[in-house]
Amino acid sequence: MVSRTPTKAPPPLPRSGTGSPAKPSPSPSPVSTRRRRVLRAPRRGSPGRIKSLAATFDTSIRGCRRRLLKLFARLAVLGSPTKRRAAAAGFRRLRSPPSSPPTPKPNQVAAVNPPLPLPPPVSPGRRTLFLDLDETLIHSQTDPPLPPARRHDFAVRPVIAGQAITFYVAKRSGVDAFLAAAAGAFELVVFTAGLPEYASLVLDRLDPGGVLFAHRLYRGACRDAGDGRLVKDLAATGRDLRRAVIVDDNPNAYSLQPENAVPVAPFIDDADDNELERVLGILAIAAEFDDVRDAIKRYKDLVEAS
Numbered sequence: 001m002v003s004r005t006p007t008k009a010p011p012p013l014p015r016s017g018t019g020s021p022a023k024p025s026p027s028p029s030p031v032s033t034r035r036r037r038v039l040r041a042p043r044r045g046s047p048g049r050i051k052s053l054a055a056t057f058d059t060s061i062r063g064c065r066r067r068l069l070k071l072f073a074r075l076a077v078l079g080s081p082t083k084r085r086a087a088a089a090g091f092r093r094l095r096s097p098p099s100s101p102p103t104p105k106p107n108q109v110a111a112v113n114p115p116l117p118l119p120p121p122v123s124p125g126r127r128t129l130f131l132d133l134d135e136t137l138i139h140s141q142t143d144p145p146l147p148p149a150r151r152h153d154f155a156v157r158p159v160i161a162g163q164a165i166t167f168y169v170a171k172r173s174g175v176d177a178f179l180a181a182a183a184g185a186f187e188l189v190v191f192t193a194g195l196p197e198y199a200s201l202v203l204d205r206l207d208p209g210g211v212l213f214a215h216r217l218y219r220g221a222c223r224d225a226g227d228g229r230l231v232k233d234l235a236a237t238g239r240d241l242r243r244a245v246i247v248d249d250n251p252n253a254y255s256l257q258p259e260n261a262v263p264v265a266p267f268i269d270d271a272d273d274n275e276l277e278r279v280l281g282i283l284a285i286a287a288e289f290d291d292v293r294d295a296i297k298r299y300k301d302l303v304e305a306s
Helices: 030-039 047-076 081-095 175-185 196-206 275-286 292-305
Strands: 128-131 138-141 154-156 167-171 187-191 213-217 244-248 261-263
Touching (some): 138 196, 175 196, 244 275, 261 275, 261 292, 275 292
Parallel strands (some): 128 244, 244 261
Antiparallel strands (some): 138 167, 154 167
16 A cells, blocks of 8 residues: 655755765655555556457547437427517627627726636546526516516515615426426536525525535626626636636626527416427437537527528
8 A cells, every 4th residue: 555644855965075965875765665566556457458448438428419410300390480580680780790799908898807717626636617697597587577478486675785676487398397408417516697695595496405506606796898797718727718608698608608608588478388398308428428518519500590
């Protein structure tokens, strides 16, 4: 068994008067002996067997991806035509340059309160799913919903700027099942532009046991684009962008990493909404890719072509 006692660098060898180092002692030190033992430790497994397993795994992955790509076509047509056009239009608006592009200064996109890199996921290598809150998972308003509008699911009463305000919250269809399924495959991080006084109360109702959301990022973690828009910078969270997905109804929010975004139509009070079902299908496929951006790009290409 290799000792776990931390080793320190050996003291510098004494030098002779001419500046040349003195000859080392012929007897090796315990530290150097341990190092030689570590370097000579035999490796487990056969290189030939490892190469064979890798080749078999690579063949299996290619076959799996071919089957998954067939599912993209089905997912691209889920939902109403209006929602498909809205999602595709939002993505096209994001990619097309504005008529009069501004010339931002180097520090124009400044962080209101830069988020510190998140702690590593509990499970190494786990993919991260960033979720928007308002109009993506829920819809809230300060006026009580009246018929024929859908009734609210719950109400929260945060104190903002010294004033208590009541928000009536309606959950998007299937949100509970969506969160439970997504938490089983992803590290869930809520990234909202809402104030923490309000958003934290809503999230407590969506996750009463505190087991679904690994982290919560609020308005202070967004970046100011300089024109009133708040941008969510996934790179600032310390997550590998090859393994990060953001679901948001606002294209401006993910303008720094559009290739990581799965757009959704804004939710208000549609009881027949099935956007989260569509998103869950995309996430299941993206989880099979080494780089989730490849899967998202193929899906968006299909949506724009339909």
